[in-house]
Amino acid sequence: MELPIARVLPLLSPAHLDRDFDYLVPPELDELAQPGVRVRIRFAGRLVDGYLLARSRHSDHGGKLVKLERVVSGERVLTPEILELAGKVAARYAGTRADVLRLAIPPRHARTETGGGKKSAAARADSANENPATAIGPVRSDVASSVSAGELPVASPESSDLQADSADVSSAAPKSGAAAEPDSKRDSPGTGRYVPAPESDEKLDAEPSARAHPKLGPTGAGDSGGAGEASGVRETSGAGEASGDAEDRTAFVDSEFPAIDLAPWERYVYGAAFVAALGQRKGARAAWQALPGEDWPRRLAELAAVVARQGRSAILMVPDQRDLDRLLAECVGLVGDSAVGLSAGLGPAARYRRWLAVLRGSARVVVGTRSAVFAPALDLGLIAMWDDGDDTYAEPRAPYPHAREVAMLRAHETGAAFVAAGFARTAEIQAVVDSGWAHDLVADRAVLRKAAPRISAPGDSDIALERDPVARAVRIPGVAFAAARAALKEGAPVLVQVPRRGYIPALACGKCRTPARCRHCSGPLALPEARGPRGSAADPGAAAQSPACRWCGITETAFRCTTCGSRALRAVVIGAARTAEELGRAFPGVPIRASGGGTVLDTVEPGPQVVVATVGAESVVPGGYGVALLLDGWALLGRADLHAAEDALRRWMAAAALVRAHGQVIVVAEPSIPTVQALVRWDPVGAARAEVAARAEVGFPPAVRLAAIDGTADTIAELLSAADLPDTVDRLGPVPLPDGARKPFSSGDAPAEVERLLLRVERRSGAALARALRAAQAVRSTHRSDAPLRVQIDPVDIG
Numbered sequence: 001m002e003l004p005i006a007r008v009l010p011l012l013s014p015a016h017l018d019r020d021f022d023y024l025v026p027p028e029l030d031e032l033a034q035p036g037v038r039v040r041i042r043f044a045g046r047l048v049d050g051y052l053l054a055r056s057r058h059s060d061h062g063g064k065l066v067k068l069e070r071v072v073s074g075e076r077v078l079t080p081e082i083l084e085l086a087g088k089v090a091a092r093y094a095g096t097r098a099d100v101l102r103l104a105i106p107p108r109h110a111r112t113e114t115g116g117g118k119k120s121a122a123a124r125a126d127s128a129n130e131n132p133a134t135a136i137g138p139v140r141s142d143v144a145s146s147v148s149a150g151e152l153p154v155a156s157p158e159s160s161d162l163q164a165d166s167a168d169v170s171s172a173a174p175k176s177g178a179a180a181e182p183d184s185k186r187d188s189p190g191t192g193r194y195v196p197a198p199e200s201d202e203k204l205d206a207e208p209s210a211r212a213h214p215k216l217g218p219t220g221a222g223d224s225g226g227a228g229e230a231s232g233v234r235e236t237s238g239a240g241e242a243s244g245d246a247e248d249r250t251a252f253v254d255s256e257f258p259a260i261d262l263a264p265w266e267r268y269v270y271g272a273a274f275v276a277a278l279g280q281r282k283g284a285r286a287a288w289q290a291l292p293g294e295d296w297p298r299r300l301a302e303l304a305a306v307v308a309r310q311g312r313s314a315i316l317m318v319p320d321q322r323d324l325d326r327l328l329a330e331c332v333g334l335v336g337d338s339a340v341g342l343s344a345g346l347g348p349a350a351r352y353r354r355w356l357a358v359l360r361g362s363a364r365v366v367v368g369t370r371s372a373v374f375a376p377a378l379d380l381g382l383i384a385m386w387d388d389g390d391d392t393y394a395e396p397r398a399p400y401p402h403a404r405e406v407a408m409l410r411a412h413e414t415g416a417a418f419v420a421a422g423f424a425r426t427a428e429i430q431a432v433v434d435s436g437w438a439h440d441l442v443a444d445r446a447v448l449r450k451a452a453p454r455i456s457a458p459g460d461s462d463i464a465l466e467r468d469p470v471a472r473a474v475r476i477p478g479v480a481f482a483a484a485r486a487a488l489k490e491g492a493p494v495l496v497q498v499p500r501r502g503y504i505p506a507l508a509c510g511k512c513r514t515p516a517r518c519r520h521c522s523g524p525l526a527l528p529e530a531r532g533p534r535g536s537a538a539d540p541g542a543a544a545q546s547p548a549c550r551w552c553g554i555t556e557t558a559f560r561c562t563t564c565g566s567r568a569l570r571a572v573v574i575g576a577a578r579t580a581e582e583l584g585r586a587f588p589g590v591p592i593r594a595s596g597g598g599t600v601l602d603t604v605e606p607g608p609q610v611v612v613a614t615v616g617a618e619s620v621v622p623g624g625y626g627v628a629l630l631l632d633g634w635a636l637l638g639r640a641d642l643h644a645a646e647d648a649l650r651r652w653m654a655a656a657a658l659v660r661a662h663g664q665v666i667v668v669a670e671p672s673i674p675t676v677q678a679l680v681r682w683d684p685v686g687a688a689r690a691e692v693a694a695r696a697e698v699g700f701p702p703a704v705r706l707a708a709i710d711g712t713a714d715t716i717a718e719l720l721s722a723a724d725l726p727d728t729v730d731r732l733g734p735v736p737l738p739d740g741a742r743k744p745f746s747s748g749d750a751p752a753e754v755e756r757l758l759l760r761v762e763r764r765s766g767a768a769l770a771r772a773l774r775a776a777q778a779v780r781s782t783h784r785s786d787a788p789l790r791v792q793i794d795p796v797d798i799g
Helices: 080-092 097-104 121-128 141-146 225-229 244-250 263-267 271-279 296-308 321-338 348-360 370-374 403-414 427-435 445-451 462-467 478-489 576-586 633-637 644-656 674-681 684-698 713-722 763-782
Strands: 005-010 021-024 038-043 046-056 285-289 313-317 339-342 365-368 380-386 417-422 439-441 454-456 494-498 506-509 569-573 592-595 610-614 625-630 659-667 704-711 730-736 755-762 789-793
Touching (some): 005 038, 080 097, 263 271, 263 296, 271 296, 296 321, 296 380, 321 339, 321 365, 365 370, 380 403, 403 417, 403 427, 427 684, 454 674, 478 494, 478 659, 494 576, 494 644, 625 644, 644 674, 644 684, 704 713, 713 755
Parallel strands (some): 285 417, 285 439, 494 610, 592 610
Antiparallel strands (some): 038 046, 704 755, 704 789, 730 755
């Protein structure tokens, strides 16, 4: 046997076992045991799963080596690019490669992998390894060191909390030196080659007049003149060369695909130049702010089609299933069956089947939620994500990566194009635009004024206050009712956005305004909607029910305030159900539709109607709404959260973008608040710049690196004693874990008190902080400490 040694990464959670181990390859497994396959190994007397990283002739271990137990499958599911990405994500988030790979590679579904029939081991080996390589590929440490900690935010994938015995291992020998970082990529014909990023980035300096051809045929390449020299663009190896690899990639192109009309991109400054750069296989990077009313699923599908028709791959990420369905439908219309959707809602078989299609190269456009960022796309040409500020992009499992950071890291390392799209813009994306890593892709103000509806806030001028002196005091002012009546009279639908679902989800004492609490569990009291005899909604005139606890469900029939003794109650916030009831009385004979909670309406037909929706559940109407009322702005702006203002603007803009160009949007909030003014002017870029400046002034991400350590006082002290932290680190806390934050343990082993300590450093020291915390966790795991502890880098919820 030419290469008898297999280098294996066991999937073990203890941080000190995040190393590669050498095993002997039995002769009967020589053909199947190729880099990237799943294997079973004996580790500390137990059979554990792992990935085979490489084959070699010699081992650094001088003792006896144990043999591989078996090769689970001949499918090479771990590709070189994903292996390297997993290592960088683990380093960025102070986690382990095993945890990252659990997020990146779905569990195996044997019947799906073998096509539903039984296949011999030799046949599986022939189909999966036509040209086996001897190693997954070297880990490019030079690239890792070239990216400073402060340049790019990086995220880490989801991982389970499998615990493994950390006893002394005599049967497996760890490799000496730095462990290779896990990544997944096949080394077989047709696999896209890794292209390193150049030393410096070019700039998008093409003149706005430099326009690409408005239509692209099946090949997706258009003549652009000077537009092709656009920037933020890196050329991949082999681009523009008539090589054999290029011929293999263009063989994917189907001449029967319809032509793509790229005229809508002409509305954006440098829009044509950006599309031309994609057509020329360049890695352009942009922050795209879509115009109000823009058909954004179509626009993203067009970018993916330009890339796919060159034989390259594209990954498009969206926050939820509703957006995924819309975007996937557009992609299928442009590239056919080469577009697949990946989401957690799919069953194990369907998800693994589609993931294998991406791995094997038959699917070139991947549309998915946060986990799609790790899709093993071959010859990746584009990574795009819509609405990166949505909290669903944050992974709730270790090492708690954010899909936006992983996407930017992957685009940087592979040279693929990157697009962060949305109606609003986050501070994190604005920070990379300010650094020059990405560039603005926005419309001119003249174009914006034609596309945007008229937006106003009640009482925003002295004249408005003279007409309606109580405009700022009432929940729905007169100007809002008048606008809604006018739209309904014209036959246009009206959208009403409400921050909270339910009837009256929060109550307080009517005298002293103290929040009303349950006498049994101290949970918040709420007034549920009155129900009919069979659970249907009761008549509007039906008597309201008694308040009930939102935690334990016990009805409070005799409330008395613990502060002042009053029995009176008042509503703190009005839910969507109560709002719909009130509007039904205000507009008799007009259909009132509710969208939110378990009954989300994706689309509604045009016509005079009122759609009451919670934030994020707004229905799409062909032709757009005539009027949108954004109620209870204080509820969104008043949250004790770092992202409160940013999230409020993002949700308001998403609702306002559904209104037709000549329509009207009324936001019921204090007009002088900067966030409200940004909405009125439709200035997401200016709001993002102000947010970045404000966070830099007080020392919050993305201006700094922040690590949150959650655990008991003893476990936090144990970790800090083993950590060699940078000298410039600031310690904030510890303080009790914020209300609503997930605890770092299961419900069965809850300690008396959980605390949170924040560690803050400058961005250039971020890598040193992550390394110190990663090493400290490894030291702690060698002590077999099982006390709960969680380490998060740049958490979404700081507290």
